Amino acid sequence: MTEITFKIEGMSCQHCVMSVKKAVGGIAGVSSYEVSVGSAKVVFDESRTNRVEIAEAIQKAGYKIKAEG
Ligand SMILES: [Cu+2]
Numbered sequence: 001m002t003e004i005t006f007k008i009e010g011m012s013c014q015h016c017v018m019s020v021k022k023a024v025g026g027i028a029g030v031s032s033y034e035v036s037v038g039s040a041k042v043v044f045d046e047s048r049t050n051r052v053e054i055a056e057a058i059q060k061a062g063y064k065i066k067a068e069g
Helices: 014-025 051-060
Strands: 002-009 030-036 039-044 064-068
Touching (some): 002 051, 014 030, 014 051, 039 051, 051 064
Antiparallel strands (some): 002 064, 030 039
């Protein structure tokens, strides 16, 4: 399992938190996640998904990745 914390721009409220949860929760291979306003900690199986796919899902939901690590 790999853990990455994404710093996210454009999140402002619980609605944004729900949107990001929905985006990362819908990815096969993501095993757990903790989302708060401005960040998302995602634990995933690197044989099934990757940081690029997760970042794209967050961006598709309407937010911007500021940093990841
Ligand atoms: Cu919001």
